[in-house]
Amino acid sequence: MTLASALHANLTEAGTTSSGEAVLFWVLAPLMVLAALGLMLSRRTVHVAVAIAGVMVGLAVFYVAQEAYFLGFVQVVVYTGAIMMLFIFVLMLVGVDASDSLVETLSGQRWIGALAGIGIGVVLISVVVRASFPTAVGLGAANADSNPVGVSRLVFGNFVLAFEATGALLVTAALGALILTHRRRLGRKIGQRELADARVARGGRLTPLAAPGVYARHNAMDVPALDPYGEPIEESVSRVLRIRGQEAAAAAYALETEEPGSTDRPSLEGGEDE
Amino acid sequence: MSLTNYLVLATILFTIGATTVLLRRNGIIVFMGVELMLNATNLALITFSRMHGNLQGQVFAFFVMVVAAAEVVIGLAIIVSIFRTRRSASVDDVNLLRN
Secondary structure, eight states: OOHHHHHTOOOOTTSBOOHHHHHHHHHHHHHHHHHHHHHHHOSSHHHHHHHHHHHHHHHHHHHHHTTOHHHHHHIIIIIIIIIHHHHHHHHHHHOTTOOOOOOOSSTTHHHHHHHHHHHHHHHHHHHHHHSOOOOOOOSTTTTTTOHHHHHHHHHTTTTHHHHHHHHHHHHHHHHHHHHHHOOOOOSOOOOHHHHHHHHHHHOSOOSOOOOOOOOSSOOSTTSOOBOTTSOBOGGGSOHHHHHHTOOOOGGGTSOOSSOTTTSOOOOSSOOSOO | OBTHHHHHHHHHHHHHHHHHHHHOOBHHHHHHHHHHHHHHHHHHHHHHHHHHTSTHHHHHHHHHHHHHHHHHHHHHHHHHHHHHHHSOOBGGGOOTTOO
């Protein structure tokens, strides 16, 4: 069974789609329009990125439903895989919290923009609805040797010059991105030796911080370790947990061999007994 | 269902993308609006390809995708370099040539 027959993608004689494809369309299209409206209306940039990724996946489904199997998979790989990942990467680099400002620098821009958008929509939709299209043929004959073969015959045949030009374009784009984001080093390079010297010169603690406590009944990050006297070491617990107040009491988990503080402490200062 | 429905969906998505470009100020969101417009044209091209029964529309959509990939790389590099110098991704803050 081929992919086309499994999807019932073939058109009827009158040029209309199968009812299964109609159901797919009416389920998916409103969702895609909602997600696209999320792009226009959502405040947070991350929500926008997720909404656009949803629209792109929906488009990939429509491409496959419309007998463009190759482009459907390219859509998933290139758009949702590469381009949206790049967007989210830059989003994290630029700062997720950089929310949109509501101050209008051009007065009335919002109303003029909304009006222009509605105008574009009305003009385009009325043109599309009123235009008379030929009876849809379907791609059954063109996809006879499978869709990727048909597309590649055109790409490497009639359009081979454009294909070479896009290759040059991609190389130029990669070089351009390298040059645009290149930053010249202004100061001297700081290596491990310089960092170590600066740390010693600054004084303070040179050794790593103590690890959190490990006890027979509890070994999570929130329990402080005990020092040789049985007192909890505050800085062995992550600073974030301490600020949130999620630090657990070490005494609850420590083995109760002796009451801390009740025994005579061995003095490390020395010289008291002598 | 006639194939015109796909074309109407494509125009709706194109309109939403264009309105986003006009209304939003965050450079990244504006850029995503451009991407949505490109995607909507691809849907229209693929629908035309099916309507006419030859694959040239799909080849055009393929080239649109390649050019979009190159465009995203350059556009995001520009946004990153603007953010480095101006500490902001808003398209309104790029007004060095004003006055």
